[in-house]
Amino acid sequence: MTAETLRQQTVDRLLPSLDPVRFVAADGSAVEAPEGYVAPPDDLLREAFARMVVGRRFDAQASALTRQGRLAVYPSSRGQEACQIGAVLALRERDWLFPTYRDSVALVSRGLDPVEVLSLLRGDWHCGYDPAAVRTAPQCTPLATQTIHAVGMADALRRRGAGDVVLALVGDGGTSEGDFHEALNYAAVLRAPVVFLVQNNGYAISVPLARQTAAPSLAYKGVGYGMPSEQVDGNDLVAVLAVLSRAVERAREGRGPSLVEAHTYRLEAHTNADDPSRYRDEAEVAAWSAADPLPRLETYLRGRGVLSDAEVAACAARAEEVAERLRAELAVEVLGDPLELFDHVFATPTPQLREQRAQLAAELAHGAEGAEEAGGR
Amino acid sequence: MTAETLRQQTVDRLLPSLDPVRFVAADGSAVEAPEGYVAPPDDLLREAFARMVVGRRFDAQASALTRQGRLAVYPSSRGQEACQIGAVLALRERDWLFPTYRDSVALVSRGLDPVEVLSLLRGDWHCGYDPAAVRTAPQCTPLATQTIHAVGMADALRRRGAGDVVLALVGDGGTSEGDFHEALNYAAVLRAPVVFLVQNNGYAISVPLARQTAAPSLAYKGVGYGMPSEQVDGNDLVAVLAVLSRAVERAREGRGPSLVEAHTYRLEAHTNADDPSRYRDEAEVAAWSAADPLPRLETYLRGRGVLSDAEVAACAARAEEVAERLRAELAVEVLGDPLELFDHVFATPTPQLREQRAQLAAELAHGAEGAEEAGGR
């Protein structure tokens, strides 16, 4: 083999396929997937379906709770469940997930307590869960910053040698940030066991992908880091799971990081505060609704005869339970103690913080006396 | 043509050739260049040779001046003259150049006053020339930050519609910075008339390219932005000029930005303060010395019979003149006025700066009285 062919092969290995990997068409029928990908077992797909049903119900409930003022804000991921649940199912319990603000459904699907997941958006604390306990980083708001943390964690896991991996989630908009670039480069140079999943949902708030990149697709960014890349139909759970599982296993075996772009769509507004009519039309939403990942997987599984009416009904019932518990739990007022604000700035409060704490304590005491509201107006 | 082939062609167009473009071998013999590149005319090549001779002499003189304490620091570009002079010759006078600290030879070759070029490194001011007058941005120290400025300037030039373009220089290390990523992306999305030239000299201070990237070559980064990329033998002036001229014309015609990676080597230390024996061995330097761009171009031009002994001697004489004038001019003490420090912070000094200026004036007056040195120790 000449040096020329060897290099060409390297490049070919790094480039994504021209078309996104797909196992299931929009109508739920099976299509022939490209070579080299293994369809996940039916049991796992049924489990995925169950979590998608719950995830969607959770998402709808959370959106509803914003209207009742129970959540400060909620970024819906309706339409992106195949990505989020595919990501979670590709991981083992000991693996780490680095999510964004839009990935609450992934977290709930990972088994995190829904109320703890919603702390950030409810406003009682910035992160409601214990990241180390659930191997899930805090949901990240500053875009793409978490992708580098994911590399650092992956390097930490590599050093410990237990074969654990990291999966980092990021949006299409987030890929434009310098941190995304630095993360991919660090991952490749360090051969860190990390998989980057870009949920390309077509928009960064109002900005469409065409203003975000001129690349043939975001997956083409991988080659610039010497990182294998793939694109996948992000509304096809089967494909997402197949592609991510392969990438995760590659990382686990010490064969390095990879980049996966999932083509998907958020069916709702950016958050409840957003007005999407200003930047996209209903026809586009309708077209993507027809590619909804949830009925697609249902049709596919029913078509294969591995999902029954009863199972579907059970999923729906389970989802209702989750929603109901969420409603009930978020109806309870949180009685936080403002003095806790001083407890976690440092391991031990500084003399300055102790003074300020005393000042607030006095203000609160005074406010309580006067039955007034303490602090700012 | 199917959608598939169309997309494949797009990708093919964006990817660099597997091997760097080369017109002249290391021994000065002509090699067959890939299709689509036009060899520059002999006159231009003779001019390039002349500037390379002067550039190298300037560089040696500047290095010598650091040893005499006349320059605070000097980052040599010996060995990179083909890149720097190729870049300059690919531009018209009205085009803009965005250089780094290492590109003094490019600036001198562009016709900037050598003493003004050296202000930064001499220490009398941060930038000694008038950027707008010479269409050359200040030499940039914070790595890769200038690449975005270059895009902004390119967009400004596009808006004015006079067909002017921008060329931005950056090092291999600089490509790892987030700003480089953001610059390339902005350029591609805005279709800005800008060419990025990476002078890959193998090291970022002590850090070799292998710690900087795992990509097949830095040129492969272009495809991730939808930007055509090329690699070129950076020690072959003919090739550098051919490749850059094509890229510059593409930009000038409104066909968008491109990325060029030039493979080269700095034969000297990072700066006079650096100790390269800590990170590279003499054999490597010797190997690259054999690929020196200057004798290579000389042999090539002589071989083609377009460069005579007399011309070579004339170049050398001209170079000596330049060196001598530089020595003489830098031997003159600069009598800067410290009070100027307050003049350019804002268009009009603030009340606070006026007070501080008065304070310093008093200190200086007092110091002059006491015949002491004013200010800090």
Place this chain on the structure above:
Amino acid sequence: MTTLTMAKALNAALRDALREDEGVLVFGEDVGPLGGVFRVTDGLTAEFGAERCFDTPLAEAGIVGLAVGLAMGGFRPVVEMQFDAFAYPAFEQIASHVAKSRNRTRGRLPLPLVIRIPFAGGIGAVEHHCDSSEAYYAHTPGLKVVTPASAADAYWLLRDAIDDPDPVVFMEPKRLYWSEEEVDVGARAVPALGRAVVRRRGRDATVVSYGPSVPVALEAAGEAAREGIELEVIDLRTLVPLDDATVVESVRRTGRCVVVQEAQGFAGVGAEIAARVQERCFHSLAAPVLRVAGFDIPYPPPFFERAHLPGVDRVLDAVFRLQFDDEPDLTHAAEGAGR
């Protein structure tokens, strides 16, 4: 005269600047068809086209760096950072280039550009959306730093900032976006940039405030008046260049001073004011200059905003500690004794 919210006044300022000067360009994240997340750029793309008001890729160093290049090329960029903490990715561009270009080129390459930053809290937003980041910029030589506290000032300060020959970091107090006021956009008065304004006259003590803290200071002055203490309230409007003279004149007259800022106090702008006032008015002072500020903690989650934000009560507490009774304040008396 029209009644406008601060957001609409800013919108009008951008619109008028775009109309009057072909060189003005507005860009950032979501400033185009969406009109910005606070609608400050509403309708600008429709009126002026996507060449004059446009969405960029999502990268703040890129936005500011692009502005630097465009300003070098003769344009007047006015860029939006979507929220305070999301300007941090651009910090190197701001500190190392925007602030320094005029100076490093001996005045030859000035960068007249405006960086608009919605800042501070009080709107129930989550972390990273509520930082008071003004001190980072005010501490950086070469940047002007402006922050309006009213709709009329918002209009005129932004016009001044766009016309200014120097780069201006224009900090917009988010929670005042919806506060309304009569705005006269017709005739330009004396430039507002660089001049503090006395919002309320009083003889007993001076309250120095800016941006989101001005309404708090005014409300506190109202309450204090009911207790017989007449506070003079200064709205700085511009942090750099600071209008020392107005502050000094007032404190020399009142002999007492409280500085109010929403930002965490440590090494903030309020520290600068306090340090300057005691340097320049020492012999007029009957009591130490006191500071009222946010606590030195990361901005709290929405549930606890009220506890963190310096409110009327905290301002009044400080005012009442200004030793009107001529008794020394013993708050810190115990300190340092035992060492």
Place this chain on the structure above:
Amino acid sequence: MTTLTMAKALNAALRDALREDEGVLVFGEDVGPLGGVFRVTDGLTAEFGAERCFDTPLAEAGIVGLAVGLAMGGFRPVVEMQFDAFAYPAFEQIASHVAKSRNRTRGRLPLPLVIRIPFAGGIGAVEHHCDSSEAYYAHTPGLKVVTPASAADAYWLLRDAIDDPDPVVFMEPKRLYWSEEEVDVGARAVPALGRAVVRRRGRDATVVSYGPSVPVALEAAGEAAREGIELEVIDLRTLVPLDDATVVESVRRTGRCVVVQEAQGFAGVGAEIAARVQERCFHSLAAPVLRVAGFDIPYPPPFFERAHLPGVDRVLDAVFRLQFDDEPDLTHAAEGAGR
């Protein structure tokens, strides 16, 4: 006891920390085989291997972000930013993540890591290599900020910083790298982090300084003594948490105070000290707290460093303005009068 330069003392601290704790990792630009541009990491890769001390790709947000991830994963990263201004690309990572992680997770995800930053000027370097950036960090809640002024302190403060459960920004005054001192690396005394130290006792006035300004303050004290004025010189060593008690005790005793910093003065750490001192020692003060600082200008080119840097004369000027004669200082008397 060995005589070490500050650079070598820092090197020894890193070496000893790497030896004692397997979790300590050192990384950054050129810290590997080269040993760092100031040779602070000299020999570490050779002794501990490239897994423990390694070069990263050239990207500062990446360096700090990697440290965040590694700290989350249980390691203790000690990273180097090559120069002050080259830490700015990492500003978002530092302000939005390093500073906030413990707090946002209610103490569950602390980030014990150290960011070493060679800072300030005085070594004839070109622009962007001489910034005094400590105030940016000190103003950011959640960061500890430390700066040694002697080789012995450099050793022990760095050991303390690495052992600290919180993130520490460790600012190394470049121009003291080559200053030598006897260092006892044997026995750990009381922790140095968080404690100021009185470098010279005096009864007439207190000079508060830190980092590169400490030797200047000490020299000024020597000169003042010749004129019969006994200055007490405090080296803060730690800017956050600040050792208020030591400063307050001293100023209450001396009744006069000058704060010296190399950084541009506006809204810097010196402003904080001055504001605090007058808040807490008002009734002990015979004169205003004066500040001696760099000017509010971008760091000048090497030719003009001396004019910018606060030197002994500027400190003495301030000291002599402390109204020992009991006459008010009229420097600012004219101001504010004419408005």
